[in-house]
Amino acid sequence: MKKKLVMIGNGMAGVSFVEQLLKLNPSGYEISIIGAEPHPNYNRIMLSSVLAGDASMNDIILNDWHWYRDNGIRLLAGQEAVAVDTAQRSVTTSAGERLQYDDLVFATGSLPFMLPLPGADKAGVIAFRDIKDCETMIETAKRYRKAVVIGGGLLGLEAARGLINLNMEVSVVHIHGYLMEKQLDETASRMLQAELERQGMKFLLAKQSDAILGEERVTGIAFKDGTREDADLIVMAVGIRPNVLLAKSSGVEVNRGIVVNDFMQTNVANIHAVGECAEHRGMVYGLVAPLYEQGAVLAKRLAGAESGGYHGSVLSTKLKVSGVNVFSAGRFAEQPGTKSLRVQDDLDGVYKKVVFENGKVVGAVLFGDTSDSSKLFSAIRSGKDYTGSEREVLFGPAGSGGGGKGGASTADLVTAMSGDEIVCGCNGVTKDDLAHAITEKGCASVADLKACTKASGGCGGCKPLVEAILTATLGADQVAQAKEGICGCTTLSRDEVVDAIRKMRLTTTKEVMHVLDWHHPEGCSKCRPALNYYLGMAFPEEHEDEQESRFVNERNHANIQKDGTYSVVPRIYGGVTTPEDLMKIATVAEKYRVPLVKFTGGQRIDLLGVKKEDLPGMWKDLDMPSGYAYGKSLRTVKTCVGNTFCRFGTQDAIKMGVDLEKKFERLNTPHKVKLAVSGCPRNCAEATIKDLGVVAIDGGWEIYVAGNGGTRVRAADLLTKVKTEEEVLGWTGAYLQYYRETANYLERTSEWSLRVGLDAIKRALEKQEDRDALNARIDKTLELTKDPWKEIIESDSLRSAFETLTSPAGS
Amino acid sequence: MGKVIVGHISEFPERSGRVFRMGSLELALFKLSDGTVKAIENRCPHKHGKLSEGIVCDHHVYCPLHDWKIDLHDGIVQAPDQGCVNAYRVEVDGDGEVILFLEDGLEAKVS
Numbered sequence: 001m002k003k004k005l006v007m008i009g010n011g012m013a014g015v016s017f018v019e020q021l022l023k024l025n026p027s028g029y030e031i032s033i034i035g036a037e038p039h040p041n042y043n044r045i046m047l048s049s050v051l052a053g054d055a056s057m058n059d060i061i062l063n064d065w066h067w068y069r070d071n072g073i074r075l076l077a078g079q080e081a082v083a084v085d086t087a088q089r090s091v092t093t094s095a096g097e098r099l100q101y102d103d104l105v106f107a108t109g110s111l112p113f114m115l116p117l118p119g120a121d122k123a124g125v126i127a128f129r130d131i132k133d134c135e136t137m138i139e140t141a142k143r144y145r146k147a148v149v150i151g152g153g154l155l156g157l158e159a160a161r162g163l164i165n166l167n168m169e170v171s172v173v174h175i176h177g178y179l180m181e182k183q184l185d186e187t188a189s190r191m192l193q194a195e196l197e198r199q200g201m202k203f204l205l206a207k208q209s210d211a212i213l214g215e216e217r218v219t220g221i222a223f224k225d226g227t228r229e230d231a232d233l234i235v236m237a238v239g240i241r242p243n244v245l246l247a248k249s250s251g252v253e254v255n256r257g258i259v260v261n262d263f264m265q266t267n268v269a270n271i272h273a274v275g276e277c278a279e280h281r282g283m284v285y286g287l288v289a290p291l292y293e294q295g296a297v298l299a300k301r302l303a304g305a306e307s308g309g310y311h312g313s314v315l316s317t318k319l320k321v322s323g324v325n326v327f328s329a330g331r332f333a334e335q336p337g338t339k340s341l342r343v344q345d346d347l348d349g350v351y352k353k354v355v356f357e358n359g360k361v362v363g364a365v366l367f368g369d370t371s372d373s374s375k376l377f378s379a380i381r382s383g384k385d386y387t388g389s390e391r392e393v394l395f396g397p398a399g400s401g402g403g404g405k406g407g408a409s410t411a412d413l414v415t416a417m418s419g420d421e422i423v424c425g426c427n428g429v430t431k432d433d434l435a436h437a438i439t440e441k442g443c444a445s446v447a448d449l450k451a452c453t454k455a456s457g458g459c460g461g462c463k464p465l466v467e468a469i470l471t472a473t474l475g476a477d478q479v480a481q482a483k484e485g486i487c488g489c490t491t492l493s494r495d496e497v498v499d500a501i502r503k504m505r506l507t508t509t510k511e512v513m514h515v516l517d518w519h520h521p522e523g524c525s526k527c528r529p530a531l532n533y534y535l536g537m538a539f540p541e542e543h544e545d546e547q548e549s550r551f552v553n554e555r556n557h558a559n560i561q562k563d564g565t566y567s568v569v570p571r572i573y574g575g576v577t578t579p580e581d582l583m584k585i586a587t588v589a590e591k592y593r594v595p596l597v598k599f600t601g602g603q604r605i606d607l608l609g610v611k612k613e614d615l616p617g618m619w620k621d622l623d624m625p626s627g628y629a630y631g632k633s634l635r636t637v638k639t640c641v642g643n644t645f646c647r648f649g650t651q652d653a654i655k656m657g658v659d660l661e662k663k664f665e666r667l668n669t670p671h672k673v674k675l676a677v678s679g680c681p682r683n684c685a686e687a688t689i690k691d692l693g694v695v696a697i698d699g700g701w702e703i704y705v706a707g708n709g710g711t712r713v714r715a716a717d718l719l720t721k722v723k724t725e726e727e728v729l730g731w732t733g734a735y736l737q738y739y740r741e742t743a744n745y746l747e748r749t750s751e752w753s754l755r756v757g758l759d760a761i762k763r764a765l766e767k768q769e770d771r772d773a774l775n776a777r778i779d780k781t782l783e784l785t786k787d788p789w790k791e792i793i794e795s796d797s798l799r800s801a802f803e804t805l806t807s808p809a810g811s
Numbered sequence: 812m813g814k815v816i817v818g819h820i821s822e823f824p825e826r827s828g829r830v831f832r833m834g835s836l837e838l839a840l841f842k843l844s845d846g847t848v849k850a851i852e853n854r855c856p857h858k859h860g861k862l863s864e865g866i867v868c869d870h871h872v873y874c875p876l877h878d879w880k881i882d883l884h885d886g887i888v889q890a891p892d893q894g895c896v897n898a899y900r901v902e903v904d905g906d907g908e909v910i911l912f913l914e915d916g917l918e919a920k921v922s
Contacts, residue, residue, distance in 0.1 A: 058858060059858075064856075066856055066894065067894075070894065070895075451890075451891055452890070452891055453891060454891050520868065520869065521869050522826075522844065522867075522868040522869040523868055524868055524873070524880075525865075525866040525868070525873035525878055525880075528866055528868065529866070547824075547827065548824070548825065548826040548827050548866070548867065549866065551866070551875070552864035552865070552875040555827075555864070556864070560861075560864060560875055560876075562858065562876065564859075564860070564861040564864075612830075800822065801824060801827065801829070804830045804831070804832050805817050805818050805822075805829055805830065805831040805832070805840070806831070806832055806833065807815050807817070807831075807833040
């Protein structure tokens with residue numbers, strides 16, 4: 001007979017506990033979860049990413065409906081628990097259901113604290129706590145301009161940043177004289193403020209709110225000092241308080257939170273609490289790592305497994321605001337008896353402070369460069385005595401040249417970590433999980449560990465620590481020996497594979513895998529596309545392109561979107577179009593009811609939300625070449641007006657762009673390639689953050705390479721200056737071919753140029769005869785390309801792959 | 812209901828997916844390099860990616876959205892990810908007709 005477990009609350013801490021319980025004892029309990037929100041479990045921490053536009057609502061779901069079903073969990077979503085009868089052991093929900101329990105878990109989390117200001121009940125005054133708040137902000141931003149965020153703490157700043165991304169004007173009101181005063185000292189806080197002001201945030205510091213103004217809807221806020229600020233939206237992010245109402249009325253002991261012991265038990269038999277609603281040794285935690293640790297302890301408890309109990313957590317903080325690196329942990333405020341070590345570099349905007357007490361690290365603040373964060377956090381938790389060698393914590397051991405990273409030996413830190421300490425906060429992987437994967441499952445590299453445990457598979461911040469644990473467990477020699485190949489199917493590197501292809505004249509992926517002894521008979525999703533590219537690069541004439549080894553976008557010649565629809569981008573050379581083409585595109589968009597039409601980052605028109613089966617029809621009606629917005633290929637050549645119209649233009653940037661695009665379109669490359677041409681040094685086409693950028697100067701052209709405007713922004717390097725258009729085409733062809741021949745598959749030019757070195761690239765292209773040879777090879781490849789849209793329209797068999805099979809009538 | 816002829820084997824390119832739709836049921840069918848045809852639900856348990864668009868290696872398909880690896884024999888998601896999709900029996904008869912067996916799957920679908 002299974003015992004009945006009822007959990008009140010469907011948040012991160014509670015569901016993480018249930019996951020751990022299912023791992024330890026999959027069949028011990030019949031589980032019901034009561035969740036007030038109408039959603040499955042989602043990652044509340046990521047709400048700020050949703051607001052910032054980096055993630056969608058769907059992306060932050062942690063356990064979808066299937067998970068509950070597959071694990072036999074009954075989820076009462078959209079219902080609230082309204083009463084607990086501890087004598088009868090039952091819970092009643094808002095829908096009037098009564099659930100019996102053998103064990104009850106309160107995981108009710110916390111509620112946003114709303115300032116009791118006059119007018120706080122007006123429309124447009126919200127908290128930032130759940131999906132609904134997030135949706136309200138996104139909706140409001142469509143119609144209103146001005147937002148005020150009350151609260152300059154973590155949550156407030158993340159909300160403010162999100163609102164800026166939604167194009168709202170944002171003022172942050174803070175009662176304290178500087179931001180994030182609980183997590184930062186004043187120096188770090190001022191640096192943070194300067195950075196956020198640069199990003200467009202306004203601050204009203206040391207301000208006390210007095211009243212919220214407006215009729216039905218908010219129009220502004222008044223402060224105690226008599227000043228006012230206009231507002232169409234007010235977000236209160238002044239703090240949270242544990243949600244303890246139900247526990248209290250059920251007779252469970254409550255202080256600030258629900259009081260629990262080291263095993264997460266309350267004073268009432270069979271009732272437990274985890275997460276933000278719980279108070280342990282006087283502490284209430286609002287960060288995810290401690291909550292997971294609590295969940296792990298409770299899971300062990302209920303599964304009947306041994307555990308040493310929960311002993312509290314050291315807190316650390318990171319701010320999830322793009323372009324800002326902030327970290328703090330432990331007790332970082334100086335007090336009598338503490339000494340601190342500080343580094344402040346205003347030029348680079350870097351600040352580091354480590355606080356010692358009796359030789360032990362008790363706290364740290366980092367701003368600008370947080371690469372030392374995991375090391376410092378471990379040092380705090382280990383309690384190691386650094387008396388006499390405090391400086392090593394920041395500067396590394398004496399004699400190492402100083403200024404380097406290093407610091408306290410990572411091996412020591414790893415040894416000091418307890419086994420159940422969470423290493424990867426994104427996926428809840430503990431040190432023991434990693435050790436187990438290394439010793440029992442034979443993982444010998446970070447990649448293995450990621451594949452096996454998911455550690456470092458989220459934000460990647462824990463990668464250095466994962467590496468350290470690997471080295472500590474296996475010994476440095478073993479790790480070094482675990483050679484990583486291009487994927488899990490081989491230990492061979494890219495160069496070894498390409499050499500073998502060239503020397504043995506291999507022309508199919510099957511041959512490569514066979515001859516080079518691949519572990520898996522048909523490879524994997526990593527190596528198949530890579531091999532297909534390398535073969536085509538080495539032997540453009542002999543190698544027959546393998547559709548089945550191409551990623552979906554390149555097979556369907558359109559971009560797959562998250563809902564399975566596609567986007568279509570016709571080729572528009574140099575960004576120049578005609579009224580006829582625009583009308584054609586508009587007619588097609590209407591005919592196929594395209595839900596969204598937008599301009600891409602590269603000046604092209606994107607038709608989004610197209611069904612796969614409609615693709616060939618649209619291509620036919622468009623009767624334009626494919627724009628390759630989906631491929632590892634030349635994407636677009638962005639241009640400015642140049643001397644055609646612009647009074648500053650020195651050369652014909654449009655013609656240059658069109659010529660480049662016409663010459664290199666359809667070229668397969670290791671990763672996507674973007675070009676741009678600017679008609680004068682004002683550089684309106686932003687050519688210096690492109691894979692190759694051309695900037696016209698009086699009497700010639702500058703060619704820039706290896707720039708990137710993507711995740712890691714990089715300004716391009718000047719490759720050369722030339723006089724004529726022919727030279728621009730010649731250098732571009734040689735450069736692109738050299739990249740095609742020497743880069744790893746999926747390596748952007750910016751990473752490639754850092755790896756091989758700009759000087760090496762310049763040397764390879766220096767001589768006219770070398771450039772001619774490279775151009776001869778690229779011309780051969782270009783000669784063989786065909787427009788895939790046209791090809792599919794003209795071939796019945798290719799087109800049929802886009803059609804859906806249906807059951808024949810009468811079957 | 813039970814057997815459905817979904818098409819001729821010549822309509823199935825090797826190691827590429829075809830979509831089969833009937834009512835609300837949407838399946839992904841693949842011809843493997845050994846000539847057999849496999850059918851699974853066309854919906855990755857993770858973020859519901861269209862498995863029909865994935866890269867097929869041996870008897871596995873990789874979801875095109877986030878690279879989950881799924882065994883086409885039984886629909887089971889491979890470690891480190893977890894979960895499964897419904898798998899359906901498919902046979903190719905002497906004339907090359909591809910026959911899909913739906914009973915088991917449909918019952919599973921209803922539950």
